[in-house]
Amino acid sequence: MRPLSPEEVMDKARRAITQQHGDPSNRGHLMGFFKIQFGLFRGQTFRWVAENSLGYASYLVAVMKRDPTGGNKDSTEHALNKGCFKEYVELFLSGRIVIAMKEEQYAAKTPQHAASSQHLTTTEHAAPTQQVSTSQHASSSSLRSLLVGKNVENQSLTNEMKRLVSPNKTKSCKQTFIG
Template identity: 30%
Template sequence: LSIRMKRKLIFSRRVEVNFRRGPTGYPRQDPSDEAKKIKNPDFQDRSPALREDKVKENAHSIVLLRGGDVTDKQEVLGEYLAQFGKYKGKSFRWILENDVGYVVYLTHKVEEEERAGQINPDGLKKESCLSFLEYSSFTEIVHLLEYISKRLAEPDHAVGIDDTLVGFGVHSKKTWREIWENRADGYVTFILQKNCVPGSKMFKLKQYLQASRSNVLSSFRDGS
């Protein structure tokens, strides 16, 4: 028995993240069919958030049982169960495999909070979120975030960008500036919460709105 156990430990493989790839080669940001089901409240975990040490203990046990390397922090983090948001109760690795767009959203959200000097008092939820973002520092994610940033810096995002037509939906004839200036109607919030296909009209509008919101937060901070 001990010999078989040793062989299992020696030949066990690290469980890799299976990213869904888009046409550009970057991880797809739209949610998988499994992730879409989570929109249904019946599939959401509403139990109280667990402490970080308990989450780590559970993840450690899972890795150990399958003969994985419990000294590999990234491997253990992959088995952490999220204690926040709509994917609460799902493993960190599952989230990366099923909704990379959620990673992008959380990254931008945390960056904006830091720039604005905001302190989120959510406690266990925020702690879990930060652990998830730490786990998400895969090369594929880093390159995707760099790609998104470069898209914002391209010429077509500079001169005349405010007058770009939305080009889809009920506000197709409105400009991006009009959408932002009338953000009180809730449409901006709606777009910012959407997972968009990179390069699409909605994706570009979302980037514009994110940049506009960041500028407002920066101006507020500088003026305070």
């Protein structure tokens, strides 16, 4: 299935937003109606993916941030759609927080990345347009504390948070149909 051109994506989004009496002049609202042209949820709207699979959406954005060129294998349509998707997910505080958590998970798994990566401050994750310099690195424990307002050591909360922000593991076709 070939990806839609950016013009086709925009036209379909404008028609959908008009049918739902939305505001087509609001870029964030309009982008919510863009259809994703790649990945597991191809054909779903950006809004649907962000609302129903924030962990997967944030994982994709974190990967895009690590490799903005997509390994130079993306078509122009895919590259533009990915850029819009990244912009859309980063519009929301919850998206930025989960992206930061995904980046931290990646950094923890790859020591060479952790040593060379630039540590973002808590305020950079929360408001990229109004950054205030602090020396505090936003760790997953400090992000967890946002959930309840204090530093949490509760293992069940940690497991629940991981479950909510991680993409679901699916069975392969072979496992599903053969047993």
